[in-house]
Amino acid sequence: MNEYDFEKFxxxxxxxxxxNYLESLREKTLLLIDINEGMPTDLENLPQNSNIKILFTTxxxxxxxxKEIQIPSLxxxxxxxxxxxNAEEKIRKExxxxxxDIIENILDFNxxxxxxxxxxxxxxxxxxxxxxxxxxNDRLATQxxxxxxxxxxIYSITEHILNLFSVTKLSVAxxxxxxxxxxxxxxxxxxxxxxxxxxxxxxxxxxxxIDGGWIISSNKGDTELIFMHPVISDAVFxxxxxxxxxxxxxxxxxxxxxxxxxxxxxxxxxxxxxFIIKKFGNEETKxxxxxxxxxGYLCNEFGDYDKALEYHFKALEIxxxxxxxxxxxxxxxxxxxxxxxxxxxxYDKALEYHFKALEIxxxxxxxxxxxxxxxxxxxxGVxxxxxxxxxxxxxxxxxxxxxEKILDKDHPSTAATYNNIGNVYNYKGEYExxxxxxFKSLKIxxxxxxxxxxxxxxxxxxxxDVYNNKGDYDKALxxxxxxxxxxEKILxxNHPNxxxxxxxxxSVYNNKGxxxxxxxxxxxxxxxxEKILxxxxxxxxxxxxxxxxFYNHKGDYExxxxxxLKALEIxxxxxxxxxxxxxxxxxxxxxVYNHKGDYExxxxxxL
Numbered sequence: 043m044n045e046y047d048f049e050k051f052x053x054x055x056x057x058x059x060x061x062n063y064l065e066s067l068r069e070k071t072l073l074l075i076d077i078n079e080g081m082p083t084d085l086e087n088l089p090q091n092s093n094i095k096i097l098f099t100t101x102x103x104x105x106x107x108x109k110e111i112q113i114p115s116l117x118x119x120x121x122x123x124x125x126x127x128n129a130e131e132k133i134r135k136e137x138x139x140x141x142x143d144i145i146e147n148i149l150d151f152n153x154x155x156x157x158x159x160x161x162x163x164x165x166x167x168x169x170x171x172x173x174x175x176x177x178x179n180d181r182l183a184t185q186x187x188x189x190x191x192x193x194x195x196i197y198s199i200t201e202h203i204l205n206l207f208s209v210t211k212l213s214v215a216x217x218x219x220x221x222x223x224x225x226x227x228x229x230x231x232x233x234x235x236x237x238x239x240x241x242x243x244x245x246x247x248x249x250x251x252i253d254g255g256w257i258i259s260s261n262k263g264d265t266e267l268i269f270m271h272p273v274i275s276d277a278v279f280x281x282x283x284x285x286x287x288x289x290x291x292x293x294x295x296x297x298x299x300x301x302x303x304x305x306x307x308x309x310x311x312x313x314x315x316x317f318i319i320k321k322f323g324n325e326e327t328k329x330x331x332x333x334x335x336x337x338g339y340l341c342n343e344f345g346d347y348d349k350a351l352e353y354h355f356k357a358l359e360i361x362x363x364x365x366x367x368x369x370x371x372x373x374x375x376x377x378x379x380x381x382x383x384x385x386x387x388x389y390d391k392a393l394e395y396h397f398k399a400l401e402i403x404x405x406x407x408x409x410x411x412x413x414x415x416x417x418x419x420x421x422x423g424v425x426x427x428x429x430x431x432x433x434x435x436x437x438x439x440x441x442x443x444x445x446e447k448i449l450d451k452d453h454p455s456t457a458a459t460y461n462n463i464g465n466v467y468n469y470k471g472e473y474e475x476x477x478x479x480x481f482k483s484l485k486i487x488x489x490x491x492x493x494x495x496x497x498x499x500x501x502x503x504x505x506x507d508v509y510n511n512k513g514d515y516d517k518a519l520x521x522x523x524x525x526x527x528x529x530e531k532i533l534x535x536n537h538p539n540x541x542x543x544x545x546x547x548x549s550v551y552n553n554k555g556x557x558x559x560x561x562x563x564x565x566x567x568x569x570x571x572e573k574i575l576x577x578x579x580x581x582x583x584x585x586x587x588x589x590x591x592f593y594n595h596k597g598d599y600e601x602x603x604x605x606x607l608k609a610l611e612i613x614x615x616x617x618x619x620x621x622x623x624x625x626x627x628x629x630x631x632x633x634v635y636n637h638k639g640d641y642e643x644x645x646x647x648x649l
Contacts, residue, residue, distance in 0.1 A: 137170035331375075499525040
């Protein structure tokens with residue numbers, strides 16, 4: 043598992059993936075786990091055998107399931123060498139008493155702080171006496187952070203950091219940069235991205251803070267990342283006390299450059315947003331409500347629906363308190379909660395929240411407002427998915443009436459509405475009406491957006507769907523291929539929309555009975571979805587299901603069962619047992635057992 047993929051996952055998800063990875067290993071392996079903040083509840087269940095050994099390191103935790111080895115602190119001589127290495131100089135004889143007092147009494151043999159102190163001495167050009175006096179300054183010391191007992195002495199690590207890294211010594215501009223950096227999580231951010239977010243024009247300020255040891259710079263591939271050491275970040279945050287209202291432009295700016303067509307690329311932003319939410323704790327401000335809402339949006343994009351709901355409900359709670367229960371932003375939260383429930387297949391809950399959003403929007407914004415039309419559209423989408431096509435058309439046509447009234451005839455939103463109406467007719471089997479709507483949508487999009495645009499490609503894709511359903515496979519391939527060409531050109535070969543095109547082309551070959559060609563495209567779609575969306579995404583489950591279909595057609599029932607069960611596992615985990623896609627999986631698995639003659643098993647899944 044490479045680092046790029048690993049960053050997508052939460053702490054507990056990372057643990058599970060490590061566990062699964064270890065179980066697959068056959069060669070001798072030593073795993074080193076440093077336990078700092080969190081710790082999974084089933085840590086003791088990591089697999090250990092003759093080939094796998096695990097070494098846990100911790101200052102804080104008692105691990106009752108592991109053999110404990112007490113490692114004594116380094117002695118003065120060893121720590122002096124560490125200090126000299128980091129200070130890039132030998133300690134003079136007359137300075138020895140200062141260093142001895144620093145190591146033995148002030149910093150109490152703490153290796154990390156001693157190394158940091160040495161670096162600060164170099165960067166700040168301090169004498170040993172000045173460093174000693176800075177660390178020993180009781181006026182600056184404040185009991186902040188977690189007290190740690192060591193050889194019957196109580197001290198605070200953050201206390202020493204505050205002494206070494208006091209922001210009062212910096213310029214106002216430098217303090218401002220550090221306040222922003224204290225809101226960036228320890229995984230770091232691309233330096234170019236950070237400069238855009240804060241509107242930084244004088245790069246010398248940032249370089250000065252890097253030279254001074256406040257900010258760490260490192261390269262990850264071709265990208266230069268910047269971050270702060272966790273204890274320095276905490277010390278800066280406690281000294282500067284940023285709040286969400288004061289930094290609203292920065293917080294809004296985090297999301298301003300997220301293109302919804304490319305939202306899958308922004309998994310790193312979830313990490314940063316979650317860190318910010320944690321930093322601001324129990325603040326209840328309009329700005330924090332916005333951040334929670336946007337975090338929920340991105341989690342929904344990545345198929346993490348439970349976490350998406352968590353953040354959307356937090357945003358809703360804040361907005362109801364800070365803004366009011368009838369505020370348009372509160373309606374946005376209701377709307378977004380409805381969208382997540384829609385993805386989870388909880389259609390009654392989705393309708394409940396979409397109607398709450400609609401009620402506010404009709405009352406506050408009016409019946410002919412764009413956002414009101416958006417609520418009609420989302421309600422139509424739920425009915426569409428439920429197969430209640432007449433209700434779906436009722437709401438989609440309400441949207442069309444509003445858009446024709448308040449927007450230009452050739453507006454992209456009008457094209458989207460024609461597209462949605464076309465989908466309903468397609469599902470109803472009224473293919474000519476569906477094509478009429480899809481071609482209207484295509485005409486607007488080509489005229490207003492251009493031919494090489496993702497939404498135009500979506501129209502080609504939908505026209506391909508109709509021809510595929512009609513059994514006109516050559517025309518279906520023609521339009522699917524047009525969509526694929528645009529997606530590859532504009533979004534790239536590793537975009538989820540590109541994967542959808544591969545999947546659709548595979549379905550045509552499957553319908554034509556050209557199963558080997560179908561498998562080729564299904565596997566292309568799977569590779570992209572596993573890489574970009576992750577192995578637990580519903581679209582990845584669809585790919586597993588389709589590959590299962592291939593093996594089922596070929597009569598390789600064991601392989602078919604393997605992929606059907608993979609799809610079922612994901613759907614059950616992410617969508618829940620009541621989602622309609624679960625019925626598809628159960629039916630497919632039942633069919634395999636039926637073909638194998640295991641009728642009891644077949645009935646178990648059919649029923």
